[in-house]
Amino acid sequence: MSKHKLKLALRDAWARLLWVSGLHSLVQRCSAPRVLVLAGHCVSAPSNASLSKDMKIRAADLERILATFARRYDILTMGEAAERLRSGRLARSAVVLTMDDGYADNLTHLAPLLARLGAKATIYLETRALTERRLNWTHGLFLLLDHMGHERFVARYRALARDERGVSILEETLRLRGGDTYHIKRVLKYEVDRLDRERVLEALLSEEGLAASELCERLYLTWEQARELAREGHEIGAHTESHAILSRCSPDEQRREIEGSRDAIARELGAAPASFAYPFGREWDWDEHAARAVMAAGYTSSTTTHPGTNRPGADMARLKRVMIDEDVRLELLVAEACGGFDLLRRLGFQPPA
Ligand SMILES: [Zn+2]
Known part of the structure; x- marks a missing residue:
């Protein structure tokens, strides 16, 4: 068992013990x-x-x-x-x-x-x-990934982006993690130029005919x-x-x-x-x-x-x-x-x- 899994198991066992035994109310009174x-x-x-x-x-x-x-x-x-x-x-x-x-x-x-x-x-x-x-970029991203799939999304991002370093990290992530939305989002959050990101996502939404404003209206x-x-x-x-x-x-x-x-x-x-x-x-x-x-x-x-x-x-x-x-x-x-x-x-x- 990895150290992290062991810690999770300990945490869960302690929480379960407090809850099932009712000990949590005693701990609360003493805290x-x-x-x-x-x-x-x-x-x-x-x-x-x-x-x-x-x-x-x-x-x-x-x-x-x-x-x-x-x-x-x-x-x-x-x-x-x-x-x-x-x-x-x-x-x-x-x-x-x-x-x-x-x-x-x-x-x-x-x-x-x-x-x-x-x-x-x-x-x-x-x-x-x-x-x-106006939706923030994360919702635009989810909409695009849903619609295009991860591979096509990254390929189109590469075609439109000016931020060479960020795109390389994005492609590397796709290679290593495949269609993992969490990691794609993480790269777009921390590794790419954010103004370039805003521009590319806007362009892709319109290219794909996706009306982000409708989603914003609903959400x-x-x-x-x-x-x-x-x-x-x-x-x-x-x-x-x-x-x-x-x-x-x-x-x-x-x-x-x-x-x-x-x-x-x-x-x-x-x-x-x-x-x-x-x-x-x-x-x-x-x-x-x-x-x-x-x-x-x-x-x-x-x-x-x-x-x-x-x-x-x-x-x-x-x-x-x-x-x-x-x-x-x-x-x-x-x-x-x-x-x-x-x-x-x-x-x-x-x-x-
Ligand atoms: Zn928030």
Whole structure:
């Protein structure tokens, strides 16, 4: 057994033990209060059928998770949780549900589910999708790969791209990994020139006759729908304008993305957002300059996608979140929320994500 598999097995066994034995409630009582922030995108629905399963969570799974937590934890919005973390007045552990990007199912499928539970969520908007009805490049890529297949996609990318180094890495990846969408996306995310990428993907979409605007219309909220979510008591946060990888942006571009999404929400909803989430969210997807720019823009918190929980005194510009999707397992979330995984971390064991 590889070391990674052994670690996964240990993590799973510990979480299972806590859950099945009920020991998690004892661990929770003995642990200092903390905030677990859940991070999802979509609730599985016809509108998002074309998205991969790591982009969505089944309604029944989400309802069970939130109903379980509601018994022992406060369910807060990110803004409320940030206030308690900042002031140090966190009397009881809390769970926050955040949803990234701003998908239409957040209104049609998530909101009714939350209404049944009496819970509120924080929805981080990629504002250009609402304002200009323009998809970010990842959705364009998935559409193209689906339509063209990986080999033809890479061949056409080669024909249109100016970025020789990036294309070589793309071809090498296709040779080594074949039709693996994750690795193709990874190369386009980190290895190619991003302006060239935007240009080539736009050109390919039109070459293939794919109307990205129709997908955007189906997938994303409108501003009116965002206002409806806000009227129902959900918090609307910001997630940049174009879902940019902030670490790859110049300081000026960072400021435009961070302040532009703030201003769009303020204009459309009548109040500036308090909460921000870094697109993609890993520590190499943003940097110190971006973190400072977020706080300077008036946000009270910014969330990453590094797993763990948050305690009072946490750095508000780098809060941790745990991803949820169709493979979600309640016992792993409970082990994190109750402090069970932090116990392992204190013993020097880092549970793998
Ligand atoms: Zn996102």
